[in-house]
Amino acid sequence: xxxxxxxxxxxxxxxxxxxxxxxxxxxxxxxxxxxxxxxxxxxxxxxxxxxxxxxxxxxxxxxxxxxxxxxxxxxxxxxxxxxxxxxxxxxxxxxxxxxxxxxxxxxxxxxxxxxxxxxxxxxxxxxxxxxxxxxxxxxxxxxxxxxxxxxxxxxxxxxxxxxxxxxxxxxxxxxxxxxxxxxxxxxxxxxxxxxxxxxxxxxxxxxxxxxxxxxxxxxxxxxx
Ligand SMILES: Nc1ncnc2c1ncn2[C@@H]1O[C@H](COP(=O)(O)OP(=O)(O)O)[C@@H](O)[C@H]1O
Ligand SMILES: [Mg+2]
Numbered sequence: 001x002x003x004x005x006x007x008x009x010x011x012x013x014x015x016x017x018x019x020x021x022x023x024x025x026x027x028x029x030x031x032x033x034x035x036x037x038x039x040x041x042x043x044x045x046x047x048x049x050x051x052x053x054x055x056x057x058x059x060x061x062x063x064x065x066x067x068x069x070x071x072x073x074x075x076x077x078x079x080x081x082x083x084x085x086x087x088x089x090x091x092x093x094x095x096x097x098x099x100x101x102x103x104x105x106x107x108x109x110x111x112x113x114x115x116x117x118x119x120x121x122x123x124x125x126x127x128x129x130x131x132x133x134x135x136x137x138x139x140x141x142x143x144x145x146x147x148x149x150x151x152x153x154x155x156x157x158x159x160x161x162x163x164x165x166x167x168x169x170x171x172x173x174x175x176x177x178x179x180x181x182x183x184x185x186x187x188x189x190x191x192x193x194x195x196x197x198x199x200x201x202x203x204x205x206x207x208x209x210x211x212x213x214x215x216x217x218x219x220x221x222x223x224x
Contacts, residue, residue, distance in 0.1 A: 027074035030067045037064050069188035072124065073173070073197075080118040087113050087144050090123065094130050094142060104139045111146030112224060117202060122222075125198040126153060128191040129206075129218045133157035137215045150204075151224040156211035167208045171196045195220075 037060055044057045091107045098105035115122070133140045137157025145152045162170055162177060169175050174189040192206075199206045204222030211217035 023074050026070055030070040030074070034064065034067045034071075037067070066188045069190040069194075073190055073194055075121075080121050082116055083119045084114045084116055085119045085122060087115055090126065091142055091144060094126070098130070098134055098140055101134050103134050103137070105142065106140075107142040107144075109144040111144070112151065115146075115151055115222075115224070117222065118198075121198045122202070125195045125220065126155070128195040129155040129220070132191060133159070133216070133218075136160060137213070139213055141211075141213060146224045149224060150221050152219055152221050154217060154219040156213050156217040157215040158211070158213040159215035161210060161215045162208060170208070171206075 041057060041060050041064075044053055044060065047053050088109055091109055095105045095107055130140070130142070133155050134157075136159030139158040141154075141156045143152075143154045143156075166177055170177060171192050172189075173193040175193075176189040196206050199220050199222060202222040204220065207219050207221070209217045209219070
């Protein structure tokens with residue numbers, strides 16, 4: 001039994017190491033390509049603004065934003081230390097950002113006001129949900145509740161929502177629901193997978209459902 005246990009632990013360590021190496025590689029490649037692409041765009045800018053050059057420039061821009069997505073994805077894997085964040089401040093910042101975009105944002109925070117999480121990862125997680133809500137809806141509602149065991153952070157909007165059959169798929173990396181809906185070329189379909197990764201690395205998860213506002217309701221649950 002003991003030998004089997006040890007073998008299992010070693011196997012786990014090998015797998016972890018392999019994932020670490022791949023993550024480091026993805027991050028390295030993204031960094032390197034980002035530098036080259038920046039140079040590329042500078043050179044395109046010098047060439048002028050023909051239609052063809054403009055469309056090349058757009059492609060390069062898209063590649064840049066994909067690389068930003070990969071980098072955020074690999075950062076999510078890195079071990080950040082737990083620390084305390086102020087939930088009221090986080091929500092106030094979101095409200096401000098939403099209002100700058102001309103969105104009607106309401107919020108309520110009850111229960112604990114400090115959360116023990118990985119601060120920048122958790123902020124990225126909430127930001128990803130919130131920016132989706134602002135992209136697809138005009139009204140956005142943020143609710144933060146907590147009890148002794150769980151902190152629940154929900155973001156709702158009045159947009160088109162996500163049909164029940166696709167609610168698992170949207171968490172897959174690079175999955176985007178409806179190409180026609182996504183003409184605005186922002187995003188890479190990584191937002192929700194990064195968000196889910198972060199929630200799970202906290203020992204929690206994200207669930208999607210229908211909002212009373214008419215759109216999507218995304219609820220993040222992490223241990224309080
Ligand atoms: N609040 C929302 N309302 C409607 N559809 C959404 C919402 N959030 C996400 N989606 C759908 O899920 C897809 C995946 O979202 P995400 O992973 O954040 O990628 P991205 O925002 O880069 O497209 C989006 O392309 C969109 O089709
Ligand atoms: Mg998104």
